[in-house]
Amino acid sequence: MDEISRRDFLQMTAGAGAFATLARPAGDVVSAQPAAGAAADGWFDRPMRWVQLTLVENDPGRFDPQFWLDYFRRLHADAATLSAGGIVAYYPTAIPLHHRSQWLGESDPFGTLAAGCRALGMNVLARTDPHAAREDVRAAHPDWIAVTRDGEPRRHWANPDLWVTCALGPYNFEFMDQVHREIVSRYGVDGVFANRWSPQGGDCYCVHCQQNFKAATGHELPRSTDRRDPARRQFLEWRKARLTELWKRWDATVRAARAEARFIPNGPPDMKTAGELAPIQFADNQARRGVTPPWANGRRAKEYRSVMGRRPVGGIFSVGLEEPYRWKDSVQSEPEIRLWVAEGTANGARPWVTKFSGVLYDRRWLPVVERIYDWHHRHERYLRNEESLARVAVLYSEQMAAASTPAGDRAEDHVLGMYHALVEARVPFDLVHEAFLAPERLDRFSLLILADAAALSDVQCAAIRDYVNRGGSLLATFASSLYDETGGRRPDFGLADVFGVSFAGRIDGPMQNSYLSLDADPVTGKRHALLDGLDDTPRIINGVYRVDVRPHDTTFASPLTLIPTYPDLPMEDVYPRVPHTTTGEVFLRQLTRGRVIFFPWDIDRTFWEVMSVDHLKVLRNAIAWASRDPQPVEVEGPGVIDVTVWRQRDSMTVHLVNLTNPMMMKGPLREAIPVGPLRVRVRLPQGARARGVQLLTAGTAPGLTEANGVMTLTVPSVEIHEVIAVDL
Numbered sequence: 001m002d003e004i005s006r007r008d009f010l011q012m013t014a015g016a017g018a019f020a021t022l023a024r025p026a027g028d029v030v031s032a033q034p035a036a037g038a039a040a041d042g043w044f045d046r047p048m049r050w051v052q053l054t055l056v057e058n059d060p061g062r063f064d065p066q067f068w069l070d071y072f073r074r075l076h077a078d079a080a081t082l083s084a085g086g087i088v089a090y091y092p093t094a095i096p097l098h099h100r101s102q103w104l105g106e107s108d109p110f111g112t113l114a115a116g117c118r119a120l121g122m123n124v125l126a127r128t129d130p131h132a133a134r135e136d137v138r139a140a141h142p143d144w145i146a147v148t149r150d151g152e153p154r155r156h157w158a159n160p161d162l163w164v165t166c167a168l169g170p171y172n173f174e175f176m177d178q179v180h181r182e183i184v185s186r187y188g189v190d191g192v193f194a195n196r197w198s199p200q201g202g203d204c205y206c207v208h209c210q211q212n213f214k215a216a217t218g219h220e221l222p223r224s225t226d227r228r229d230p231a232r233r234q235f236l237e238w239r240k241a242r243l244t245e246l247w248k249r250w251d252a253t254v255r256a257a258r259a260e261a262r263f264i265p266n267g268p269p270d271m272k273t274a275g276e277l278a279p280i281q282f283a284d285n286q287a288r289r290g291v292t293p294p295w296a297n298g299r300r301a302k303e304y305r306s307v308m309g310r311r312p313v314g315g316i317f318s319v320g321l322e323e324p325y326r327w328k329d330s331v332q333s334e335p336e337i338r339l340w341v342a343e344g345t346a347n348g349a350r351p352w353v354t355k356f357s358g359v360l361y362d363r364r365w366l367p368v369v370e371r372i373y374d375w376h377h378r379h380e381r382y383l384r385n386e387e388s389l390a391r392v393a394v395l396y397s398e399q400m401a402a403a404s405t406p407a408g409d410r411a412e413d414h415v416l417g418m419y420h421a422l423v424e425a426r427v428p429f430d431l432v433h434e435a436f437l438a439p440e441r442l443d444r445f446s447l448l449i450l451a452d453a454a455a456l457s458d459v460q461c462a463a464i465r466d467y468v469n470r471g472g473s474l475l476a477t478f479a480s481s482l483y484d485e486t487g488g489r490r491p492d493f494g495l496a497d498v499f500g501v502s503f504a505g506r507i508d509g510p511m512q513n514s515y516l517s518l519d520a521d522p523v524t525g526k527r528h529a530l531l532d533g534l535d536d537t538p539r540i541i542n543g544v545y546r547v548d549v550r551p552h553d554t555t556f557a558s559p560l561t562l563i564p565t566y567p568d569l570p571m572e573d574v575y576p577r578v579p580h581t582t583t584g585e586v587f588l589r590q591l592t593r594g595r596v597i598f599f600p601w602d603i604d605r606t607f608w609e610v611m612s613v614d615h616l617k618v619l620r621n622a623i624a625w626a627s628r629d630p631q632p633v634e635v636e637g638p639g640v641i642d643v644t645v646w647r648q649r650d651s652m653t654v655h656l657v658n659l660t661n662p663m664m665m666k667g668p669l670r671e672a673i674p675v676g677p678l679r680v681r682v683r684l685p686q687g688a689r690a691r692g693v694q695l696l697t698a699g700t701a702p703g704l705t706e707a708n709g710v711m712t713l714t715v716p717s718v719e720i721h722e723v724i725a726v727d728l
């Protein structure tokens with residue numbers, strides 16, 4: 001892209017055929033994805049940089065469209081999402097009850113902006129928001145409004161002048177369908193993007209929801225919100241099906257108005273459906289909530305990639321803070337915005353900046369985003385990823401929330417702890433979604449990690465067992481596979497044969513003051529590689545919860561054994577009552593090719609809670625032992641660095657995102673603290689030679705050595721984001 005102008009590129013990609021040749025060579029790596037074939041057609045993969053301008057009702061006549069168009073041009077933005085209709089129409093709509101902005105007058109701000117973006121060669125999505133309506137809508141169609149459990153029409157929680165609409169009834173299926181048809185046929189946009197299109201503010205008990213649920217299931221709407229209640233589960237399934245039907249309805253309408261256009265929801269009914277239906281998705285994780293760590297944005301990108309494969313994922317970011325207070329104007333520091341976007345980019349999302357209100361109050365973010373987008377534009381060819389080269393995957397489970405685990409054991413914390421350990425261990429990794437466990441998807445990983453993947457169906461267990469039988473390695477923790485997909489507890493682990501242990505009937509915890517003894521092999525007298533770096537201690541702290549298990553091989557000597565809880569007060573009583581046991585707290589299996597390692601305790605969850613470096617060492621050793629081969633990239637040097645590795649058509653890239661910061665475990669950044677030098681070893685793809693190497697941010701070509709397909713180089717310093725780009 002550097003050699004040809006943007007105009008040339010647009011012309012080259014104008015025809016779908018030319019585009020397909022340019023961006024999608026044969027050998028689609030997402031063949032395991034149901035909708036992979038559909039993704040090759042259309043405009044969706046063209047835009048690399050997105051912008052979104054969400055107007056507020058009094059913007060018309062007050063904001064300057066040309067200012068925004070000039071800014072979009074300076075950003076080298078390829079696509080825009082622009083406010084069109086729904087709660088407020090920003091164009092002269094002809095649909096009764098479609099509320100025109102009170103400030104609209106004779107103007108057409110949506111049309112003006114859309115035409116301006118088109119003139120810049122950009123794709124345009126029309127943004128609608130159907131989740132609220134005014135009193136005149138309620139008066140004319142009371143049945144369009146959502147109904148609370150008490151039978152009252154639902155007022156909007158933030159603006160009591162508005163009513164919340166029923167997402168699953170005629171307001172969306174008929175009225176908004178008409179709105180979408182009008183917008184696409186009048187303006188010829190590339191698609192419609194609907195915000196907050198699913199039920200908002202709670203379950204709806206309106207007459208349509210009652211009738212439709214009864215017609216579908218024969219039952220009344222459930223009152224229970226317990227996910228384990230079968231009636232509740234049935235309701236959730238019905239709601240998902242109804243939303244999927246709505247997605248298809250709107251998509252058919254949009255396509256009928258313009259063949260190339262699509263309906264794209266902001267947030268699918270669930271990720272599996274996104275994987276099946278969507279040509280493109282947008283990860284709406286605009287900024288930190290409270291003090292979430294910055295890799296939260298990379299994680300969201302990984303989640304979307306786990307179902308979207310090669311299809312594009314936009315990473316929506318903003319310059320204001322998210323829930324619960326939602327300050328939507330400029331809030332974050334420059335380093336924080338840059339790090340947030342870098343995490344998205346490094347993990348395969350394309351930047352999409354969103355701004356609410358066409359009138360600006362705080363302008364500090366404008367040059368920051370411009371610099372990020374300019375960098376992205378200059379290095380675009382190295383950011384158009386074909387596949388991740390990570391060899392480690394963590395199972396991404398949406399059904400895990402259904403599993404019944406002990407009080408205080410928060411399932412999500414297992415995943416967060418494992419995620420953080422992988423980042424700290426500098427292991428490039430992907431997520432694989434529980435709905436897509438076919439061999440084509442799994443077999444490119446040498447190691448699959450189940451971070452308390454408690455709820456797994458028999459089919460999912462079988463897919464994981466087959467993966468191990470084909471030579472894959474498995475690392476699992478805690479209650480993985482102890483429950484089925486509905487949260488019902490099995491008599492034994494679904495993967496008991498793979499783990500080599502059975503459930504002994506009890507989950508212990510919370511355990512106070514329990515430890516793990518580090519035991520040498522009774523035959524060789526040597527310690528297992530799992531304990532590397534812990535030579536100077538006979539024991540480390542235990543976790544907080546453990547599953548009692550019975551090993552199948554009773555001769556197995558575990559390198560970690562239980563030192564049971566003993567009093568932590570009064571101080572006079574703080575001594576182990578049982579100094580040593582033979583109760584194994586890790587189980588290792590060496591199969592013909594793969595390796596299996598099972599921790600029957602919450603090493604990942606406890607790591608997230610207390611961040612013990614000893615637990616990190618054990619996890620890092622476990623990943624290395626189970627992976628067998630070295631990781632595709634190894635980084636030596638100080639700091640906390642998120643490492644990802646990608647292949648493009650004629651190149652590969654290694655992203656180094658510097659998370660080193662005194663406030664790193666909290667999202668806010670005051671300044672960027674550079675780290676380096678870093679010594680990096682990169683394994684080139686089989687049979688590939690490096691024709692040239694550059695550091696995209698530093699703008700330099702590093703000195704390097706290459707031997708046996710391994711390239712070694714030094715990155716002098718990483719401020720926030722460096723990319724090693726290797727031409728192949």
Ligand SMILES: [Zn+2]
Pocket residue numbers: 145146147166167168169204205206207208209210
């Ligand atoms: Zn309803």
